[in-house]
Amino acid sequence: MAAVTPARARVAGADEFTVGTEFHRALDDGRIECTVCPRACRLRDGQRGLCFVRARAGDQIVLTSYGRSSGFCIDPIEKKPLNHFLPGTPVLSFGTAGCNLACRFCQNWDISKSREIDTLSSSASPLALAEKAKSLGCKSIAFTYNDPTIFLEYAADCADAAREAGLKAVAVSAGYINPAARAELYAHMDAANIDLKAFSEEFYKKITFSSLAKVLDTLEYLVHETEVWTEITTLLIPGHNDSDAEIAAECEWIAGHLGTGVPLHFTAFHPDFKMRDVPPTPPQTLRRAREIAIGAGLRYVYAGNVHDTANQTTYCPDCGEALVVRDWYRIDRYALSDTGQCAFCGARVPGVFEGPAGDWGPRRQPIRIAAPSHKHQEP
Ligand code: SF4
Secondary structure, eight states, X not given: OOOSOTTSOBOTTSXXXXXXXXXXXXXXXXXXXXXXXXXXXXXXXXXXXXXXXXXXXXXXXXXXXXXXXXXXXXXXXGGTTOSSBSTTOEEEEEOOSOOSOOOTTOSSHHHHTOOOGGGOOEEXXXXXXXXXXXXXXXXXXXXXXXXXXXXXXXXXXXXXXXXXXXXXXXXXXXXXXXXXXXXXXXXXXXXXXXXXXXXXXXXXXXXXXSOHHHHHHXXXXXXXXXXXXXXXXXXEOTTTTOOHHHHHHHHHHIIIXXXXXXXXXXXXXXXXXXXXXXXXXXXXXXXXXXXXXXXXXXXXXXXXXXXXXXXXXXXXXXXXXXXXXXXXXXXXXXOBOTTSBBTTTOOBOOXXXXXXXXXXXXXXXXXXXXXXXXXXXXX
Protein backbone atom coordinates (compact mmCIF):
# COMPACT_ATOMS: atom_id res chain seq x y z
CA MET A 1 0.00 0.00 0.00
CA ALA A 2 1.27 3.46 -0.88
CA ALA A 3 2.21 5.94 1.82
CA VAL A 4 -0.20 8.80 2.44
CA THR A 5 2.23 11.50 1.30
CA PRO A 6 3.70 10.28 -2.00
CA ALA A 7 3.58 13.67 -3.71
CA ARG A 8 4.81 15.89 -0.89
CA ALA A 9 8.23 16.50 0.61
CA ARG A 10 8.58 14.64 3.89
CA VAL A 11 9.94 16.51 6.90
CA ALA A 12 13.08 15.00 8.42
CA GLY A 13 12.43 13.40 11.78
CA ALA A 14 8.63 13.81 11.52
CA ASP A 15 5.93 11.20 10.92
CA GLU A 16 4.48 10.60 7.49
CA PHE A 17 1.49 12.82 8.21
CA THR A 18 3.74 15.89 8.34
CA VAL A 19 4.63 17.80 5.18
CA GLY A 20 6.37 21.05 4.38
CA THR A 21 4.39 24.09 3.23
CA GLU A 22 5.06 27.17 1.10
CA PHE A 23 3.09 29.68 3.11
CA HIS A 24 5.33 31.22 5.74
CA ARG A 25 7.94 33.92 6.21
CA ALA A 26 10.78 34.56 8.63
CA LEU A 27 10.49 37.54 11.00
CA ASP A 28 13.35 39.62 12.37
CA ASP A 29 12.75 38.43 15.93
CA GLY A 30 13.42 34.80 15.01
CA ARG A 31 9.80 33.72 14.79
CA ILE A 32 8.23 32.36 11.61
CA GLU A 33 4.83 33.64 10.52
CA CYS A 34 2.30 31.35 8.89
CA THR A 35 0.80 33.25 5.93
CA VAL A 36 -2.12 30.94 5.15
CA CYS A 37 -4.76 32.99 6.91
CA PRO A 38 -5.10 36.50 8.35
CA ARG A 39 -4.58 35.06 11.85
CA ALA A 40 -0.83 35.34 11.04
CA CYS A 41 0.40 33.02 13.79
CA ARG A 42 4.00 33.83 14.70
CA LEU A 43 5.67 30.73 15.97
CA ARG A 44 8.83 29.67 17.73
CA ASP A 45 10.23 26.22 17.10
CA GLY A 46 7.82 23.51 18.22
CA GLN A 47 4.80 25.82 18.63
CA ARG A 48 1.49 25.18 16.91
CA GLY A 49 -0.77 27.78 15.32
CA LEU A 50 -4.29 28.55 16.50
CA CYS A 51 -5.62 25.97 14.04
CA PHE A 52 -3.45 23.37 15.81
CA VAL A 53 -2.63 21.37 12.66
CA ARG A 54 0.03 23.79 11.35
CA ALA A 55 3.19 24.03 13.39
CA ARG A 56 6.73 25.29 13.26
CA ALA A 57 9.41 22.67 12.67
CA GLY A 58 12.89 24.16 12.38
CA ASP A 59 12.91 26.92 9.79
CA GLN A 60 9.50 26.23 8.30
CA ILE A 61 5.79 25.84 9.00
CA VAL A 62 4.56 22.30 8.45
CA LEU A 63 1.14 20.69 8.12
CA THR A 64 0.89 17.87 10.66
CA SER A 65 -2.37 16.28 9.52
CA TYR A 66 -1.72 15.39 5.87
CA GLY A 67 -3.67 12.24 5.02
CA ARG A 68 -5.48 12.09 8.35
CA SER A 69 -9.19 12.51 8.80
CA SER A 70 -11.88 12.62 11.44
CA GLY A 71 -13.81 10.09 9.37
CA PHE A 72 -15.41 9.67 5.98
CA CYS A 73 -19.09 9.81 5.06
CA ILE A 74 -21.13 9.83 1.92
CA ASP A 75 -23.61 12.69 2.07
CA PRO A 76 -26.11 14.19 -0.36
CA ILE A 77 -24.50 17.21 -2.05
CA GLU A 78 -27.45 19.24 -0.73
CA LYS A 79 -26.02 18.78 2.78
CA LYS A 80 -22.90 20.88 2.04
CA PRO A 81 -25.19 22.80 1.21
CA LEU A 82 -25.01 23.09 -2.58
CA ASN A 83 -28.34 23.17 -4.42
CA HIS A 84 -27.04 24.10 -7.88
CA PHE A 85 -24.15 21.68 -8.19
CA LEU A 86 -24.80 18.15 -9.46
CA PRO A 87 -28.18 17.93 -7.63
CA GLY A 88 -29.11 14.69 -5.93
CA THR A 89 -25.64 13.19 -6.17
CA PRO A 90 -23.58 11.57 -3.40
CA VAL A 91 -20.39 13.28 -2.24
CA LEU A 92 -17.61 11.66 -0.26
CA SER A 93 -17.13 14.06 2.64
CA PHE A 94 -14.44 14.40 5.27
CA GLY A 95 -12.55 16.80 7.45
CA THR A 96 -9.52 16.78 9.69
CA ALA A 97 -9.17 18.51 13.07
CA GLY A 98 -8.76 22.10 14.13
CA CYS A 99 -9.97 25.42 12.71
CA ASN A 100 -8.56 28.88 12.09
CA LEU A 101 -11.64 30.56 13.54
CA ALA A 102 -12.86 30.28 17.10
CA CYS A 103 -16.63 30.60 16.73
CA ARG A 104 -18.51 30.45 20.01
CA PHE A 105 -21.47 28.89 18.22
CA CYS A 106 -19.49 26.20 16.37
CA GLN A 107 -21.79 23.39 15.15
CA ASN A 108 -18.87 20.98 14.59
CA TRP A 109 -16.89 21.77 17.70
CA ASP A 110 -15.94 18.18 18.51
CA ILE A 111 -13.88 18.16 15.30
CA SER A 112 -12.94 21.74 14.68
CA LYS A 113 -11.94 22.57 18.23
CA SER A 114 -10.11 19.34 18.79
CA ARG A 115 -6.57 19.69 20.04
CA GLU A 116 -6.21 15.94 20.06
CA ILE A 117 -4.61 14.68 16.92
CA ASP A 118 -6.05 11.28 17.92
CA THR A 119 -9.42 12.63 16.82
CA LEU A 120 -8.00 11.85 13.42
CA SER A 121 -8.59 8.14 13.63
CA SER A 122 -8.94 7.60 9.89
CA SER A 123 -6.33 8.07 7.19
CA ALA A 124 -6.18 7.91 3.43
CA SER A 125 -3.88 8.84 0.59
CA PRO A 126 -5.42 11.16 -2.04
CA LEU A 127 -5.38 8.29 -4.53
CA ALA A 128 -7.12 5.84 -2.17
CA LEU A 129 -9.72 8.44 -1.37
CA ALA A 130 -10.48 9.24 -5.01
CA GLU A 131 -10.65 5.55 -5.92
CA LYS A 132 -13.01 4.85 -3.04
CA ALA A 133 -15.24 7.78 -3.96
CA LYS A 134 -15.45 6.63 -7.56
CA SER A 135 -16.11 2.99 -6.66
CA LEU A 136 -19.00 4.06 -4.42
CA GLY A 137 -20.64 6.12 -7.16
CA CYS A 138 -19.82 9.56 -5.75
CA LYS A 139 -19.63 12.44 -8.22
CA SER A 140 -17.43 14.59 -6.03
CA ILE A 141 -15.43 14.77 -2.84
CA ALA A 142 -15.90 17.51 -0.24
CA PHE A 143 -13.62 19.01 2.36
CA THR A 144 -16.04 19.84 5.10
CA TYR A 145 -16.77 19.41 8.84
CA ASN A 146 -13.79 21.70 9.40
CA ASP A 147 -12.11 24.25 7.14
CA PRO A 148 -9.82 23.05 4.32
CA THR A 149 -7.96 26.37 4.56
CA ILE A 150 -5.83 24.89 7.32
CA PHE A 151 -5.05 21.63 5.49
CA LEU A 152 -4.90 23.06 1.99
CA GLU A 153 -1.96 20.90 0.82
CA TYR A 154 -3.90 17.69 1.54
CA ALA A 155 -7.10 19.16 0.11
CA ALA A 156 -5.31 20.23 -3.09
CA ASP A 157 -3.76 16.79 -3.62
CA CYS A 158 -7.07 15.02 -2.94
CA ALA A 159 -8.83 17.36 -5.36
CA ASP A 160 -6.25 16.61 -8.05
CA ALA A 161 -6.68 12.87 -7.52
CA ALA A 162 -10.46 13.30 -7.67
CA ARG A 163 -10.27 15.20 -10.93
CA GLU A 164 -8.01 12.53 -12.43
CA ALA A 165 -10.69 10.00 -11.50
CA GLY A 166 -13.34 12.09 -13.26
CA LEU A 167 -14.81 13.53 -10.05
CA LYS A 168 -15.14 17.09 -8.81
CA ALA A 169 -13.89 18.74 -5.63
CA VAL A 170 -15.84 20.87 -3.17
CA ALA A 171 -14.59 23.15 -0.40
CA VAL A 172 -16.79 24.15 2.52
CA SER A 173 -15.07 27.08 4.16
CA ALA A 174 -15.39 30.24 6.22
CA GLY A 175 -13.37 32.04 3.55
CA TYR A 176 -10.88 33.44 6.08
CA ILE A 177 -7.75 32.99 4.01
CA ASN A 178 -4.99 35.15 2.55
CA PRO A 179 -4.87 35.82 -1.21
CA ALA A 180 -1.84 33.65 -2.11
CA ALA A 181 -3.05 30.61 -0.18
CA ARG A 182 -6.55 31.20 -1.52
CA ALA A 183 -5.36 31.16 -5.12
CA GLU A 184 -3.55 27.88 -4.45
CA LEU A 185 -6.48 26.19 -2.69
CA TYR A 186 -9.20 27.21 -5.12
CA ALA A 187 -7.18 26.43 -8.23
CA HIS A 188 -7.96 22.81 -7.34
CA MET A 189 -11.68 23.24 -6.51
CA ASP A 190 -14.82 23.03 -8.64
CA ALA A 191 -17.33 24.33 -6.10
CA ALA A 192 -17.42 26.05 -2.75
CA ASN A 193 -19.88 26.88 -0.06
CA ILE A 194 -18.67 29.86 1.96
CA ASP A 195 -20.04 30.59 5.43
CA LEU A 196 -20.97 34.22 5.67
CA LYS A 197 -21.48 34.14 9.39
CA ALA A 198 -23.00 37.59 9.84
CA PHE A 199 -22.82 40.99 8.27
CA SER A 200 -21.08 43.04 10.92
CA GLU A 201 -17.44 43.41 11.82
CA GLU A 202 -18.46 43.50 15.47
CA PHE A 203 -19.99 40.01 15.26
CA TYR A 204 -16.97 38.67 13.41
CA LYS A 205 -14.54 40.14 15.95
CA LYS A 206 -16.44 39.23 19.12
CA ILE A 207 -18.02 35.92 18.18
CA THR A 208 -15.64 34.38 15.63
CA PHE A 209 -12.38 36.25 16.37
CA SER A 210 -11.90 36.99 12.69
CA SER A 211 -12.86 39.65 10.13
CA LEU A 212 -15.86 40.13 7.85
CA ALA A 213 -13.88 42.14 5.27
CA LYS A 214 -11.55 39.20 4.58
CA VAL A 215 -14.49 36.89 3.95
CA LEU A 216 -16.19 39.34 1.60
CA ASP A 217 -12.90 39.63 -0.27
CA THR A 218 -12.84 35.84 -0.70
CA LEU A 219 -16.42 35.85 -2.00
CA GLU A 220 -15.64 38.51 -4.59
CA TYR A 221 -12.52 36.60 -5.59
CA LEU A 222 -14.38 33.33 -6.07
CA VAL A 223 -17.30 34.79 -8.01
CA HIS A 224 -15.38 37.22 -10.21
CA GLU A 225 -11.92 35.72 -10.61
CA THR A 226 -12.45 31.95 -10.70
CA GLU A 227 -14.65 29.32 -12.28
CA VAL A 228 -15.47 27.84 -8.87
CA TRP A 229 -19.23 27.44 -8.48
CA THR A 230 -20.03 29.34 -5.28
CA GLU A 231 -22.96 29.28 -2.86
CA ILE A 232 -23.24 31.07 0.49
CA THR A 233 -24.56 29.94 3.85
CA THR A 234 -25.58 32.12 6.78
CA LEU A 235 -26.42 30.43 10.07
CA LEU A 236 -29.01 32.63 11.75
CA ILE A 237 -28.43 32.89 15.50
CA PRO A 238 -31.34 34.40 17.46
CA GLY A 239 -30.46 37.80 18.85
CA HIS A 240 -26.98 37.87 17.32
CA ASN A 241 -27.19 38.18 13.52
CA ASP A 242 -30.88 37.85 12.66
CA SER A 243 -32.17 41.44 12.64
CA ASP A 244 -34.02 42.62 9.54
CA ALA A 245 -31.46 45.38 9.03
CA GLU A 246 -28.46 43.06 9.14
CA ILE A 247 -30.04 40.47 6.87
CA ALA A 248 -31.05 43.20 4.40
CA ALA A 249 -27.53 44.66 4.40
CA GLU A 250 -26.06 41.23 3.67
CA CYS A 251 -28.48 40.51 0.85
CA GLU A 252 -28.03 43.92 -0.73
CA TRP A 253 -24.27 43.45 -0.63
CA ILE A 254 -24.56 40.03 -2.29
CA ALA A 255 -26.87 41.37 -5.00
CA GLY A 256 -24.67 44.39 -5.65
CA HIS A 257 -21.23 42.79 -5.42
CA LEU A 258 -21.75 39.17 -6.46
CA GLY A 259 -24.97 39.22 -8.48
CA THR A 260 -28.51 38.03 -7.92
CA GLY A 261 -27.82 34.50 -9.19
CA VAL A 262 -25.57 33.40 -6.32
CA PRO A 263 -27.55 30.96 -4.14
CA LEU A 264 -27.92 31.87 -0.47
CA HIS A 265 -28.82 29.38 2.27
CA PHE A 266 -30.19 30.51 5.63
CA THR A 267 -29.74 27.72 8.15
CA ALA A 268 -31.04 27.13 11.65
CA PHE A 269 -28.86 27.35 14.74
CA HIS A 270 -28.95 24.63 17.39
CA PRO A 271 -27.56 25.46 20.85
CA ASP A 272 -24.03 24.08 21.04
CA PHE A 273 -20.49 24.63 22.25
CA LYS A 274 -20.25 27.98 24.10
CA MET A 275 -23.69 29.26 23.11
CA ARG A 276 -25.99 26.88 24.92
CA ASP A 277 -27.97 29.79 26.37
CA VAL A 278 -29.25 30.84 22.92
CA PRO A 279 -32.49 29.20 21.71
CA PRO A 280 -32.75 27.36 18.39
CA THR A 281 -33.66 29.43 15.34
CA PRO A 282 -37.46 29.48 14.84
CA PRO A 283 -38.53 28.40 11.33
CA GLN A 284 -40.28 31.76 11.00
CA THR A 285 -36.90 33.51 11.18
CA LEU A 286 -35.67 31.53 8.17
CA ARG A 287 -38.79 32.42 6.23
CA ARG A 288 -38.47 36.10 7.17
CA ALA A 289 -34.82 36.14 6.08
CA ARG A 290 -35.73 34.52 2.78
CA GLU A 291 -38.41 37.14 2.14
CA ILE A 292 -35.90 39.91 2.79
CA ALA A 293 -33.42 38.27 0.41
CA ILE A 294 -36.01 37.89 -2.34
CA GLY A 295 -36.94 41.52 -1.78
CA ALA A 296 -33.29 42.46 -2.33
CA GLY A 297 -33.42 40.74 -5.70
CA LEU A 298 -31.71 37.42 -4.92
CA ARG A 299 -33.21 34.66 -7.02
CA TYR A 300 -32.13 31.50 -5.28
CA VAL A 301 -32.64 31.64 -1.53
CA TYR A 302 -33.13 28.57 0.63
CA ALA A 303 -34.15 27.76 4.18
CA GLY A 304 -31.97 24.95 5.52
CA ASN A 305 -31.94 22.43 8.40
CA VAL A 306 -35.75 22.31 8.49
CA HIS A 307 -38.67 20.73 6.66
CA ASP A 308 -39.95 23.64 4.57
CA THR A 309 -40.57 22.59 1.00
CA ALA A 310 -41.85 25.93 -0.31
CA ASN A 311 -38.72 27.69 0.91
CA GLN A 312 -36.31 24.98 -0.24
CA THR A 313 -37.50 24.84 -3.82
CA THR A 314 -35.65 26.24 -6.85
CA TYR A 315 -38.02 28.34 -8.95
CA CYS A 316 -37.52 29.28 -12.60
CA PRO A 317 -36.06 32.80 -12.85
CA ASP A 318 -38.31 33.53 -15.85
CA CYS A 319 -41.63 31.65 -15.63
CA GLY A 320 -41.63 31.03 -11.86
CA GLU A 321 -42.37 27.28 -12.09
CA ALA A 322 -41.15 25.07 -9.24
CA LEU A 323 -38.22 23.25 -10.87
CA VAL A 324 -36.42 21.45 -8.06
CA VAL A 325 -38.75 20.71 -5.16
CA ARG A 326 -36.89 19.65 -2.03
CA ASP A 327 -37.83 18.41 1.39
CA TRP A 328 -34.68 18.98 3.44
CA TYR A 329 -32.08 16.92 1.46
CA ARG A 330 -34.58 14.92 -0.60
CA ILE A 331 -35.57 15.93 -4.14
CA ASP A 332 -39.29 15.36 -4.78
CA ARG A 333 -39.55 16.95 -8.20
CA TYR A 334 -36.88 17.70 -10.82
CA ALA A 335 -37.82 19.70 -13.91
CA LEU A 336 -34.45 20.77 -15.28
CA SER A 337 -32.79 19.58 -18.47
CA ASP A 338 -29.43 17.81 -18.30
CA THR A 339 -27.76 21.20 -18.76
CA GLY A 340 -29.86 23.11 -16.24
CA GLN A 341 -32.68 24.57 -18.36
CA CYS A 342 -36.26 25.03 -17.15
CA ALA A 343 -38.45 22.23 -18.53
CA PHE A 344 -41.31 24.70 -19.02
CA CYS A 345 -39.75 27.77 -20.66
CA GLY A 346 -36.12 26.84 -21.32
CA ALA A 347 -34.60 29.54 -19.08
CA ARG A 348 -31.17 28.65 -17.77
CA VAL A 349 -30.71 28.16 -14.04
CA PRO A 350 -27.14 29.02 -13.00
CA GLY A 351 -25.04 26.18 -11.62
CA VAL A 352 -23.23 23.00 -12.61
CA PHE A 353 -25.65 20.48 -14.12
CA GLU A 354 -24.29 17.42 -15.88
CA GLY A 355 -27.05 14.99 -16.79
CA PRO A 356 -30.15 14.03 -14.84
CA ALA A 357 -30.42 14.53 -11.08
CA GLY A 358 -28.92 11.86 -8.85
CA ASP A 359 -31.05 9.67 -6.63
CA TRP A 360 -28.90 9.48 -3.51
CA GLY A 361 -31.67 10.92 -1.32
CA PRO A 362 -31.14 12.18 2.24
CA ARG A 363 -28.95 9.27 3.40
CA ARG A 364 -25.72 9.73 5.32
CA GLN A 365 -23.44 6.72 5.11
CA PRO A 366 -20.20 6.42 7.10
CA ILE A 367 -17.46 4.55 5.23
CA ARG A 368 -13.98 3.26 5.93
CA ILE A 369 -11.04 3.62 3.64
CA ALA A 370 -8.27 1.04 3.85
CA ALA A 371 -5.46 2.57 5.88
CA PRO A 372 -1.90 2.63 4.55
CA SER A 373 0.67 0.70 6.53
CA HIS A 374 2.33 2.88 9.15
CA LYS A 375 2.48 3.11 12.90
CA HIS A 376 -0.89 4.90 13.22
CA GLN A 377 -2.70 2.30 11.17
CA GLU A 378 -6.21 1.46 12.29
CA PRO A 379 -6.68 -2.04 13.71
S1 SF4 B 1 -3.54 28.63 9.07
FE1 SF4 B 1 -3.34 28.11 11.25
S2 SF4 B 1 -1.17 28.50 11.78
FE2 SF4 B 1 -1.60 29.51 9.81
S3 SF4 B 1 -2.11 31.63 10.39
FE3 SF4 B 1 -4.05 30.50 10.21
S4 SF4 B 1 -4.49 29.74 12.30
FE4 SF4 B 1 -2.34 30.37 12.25
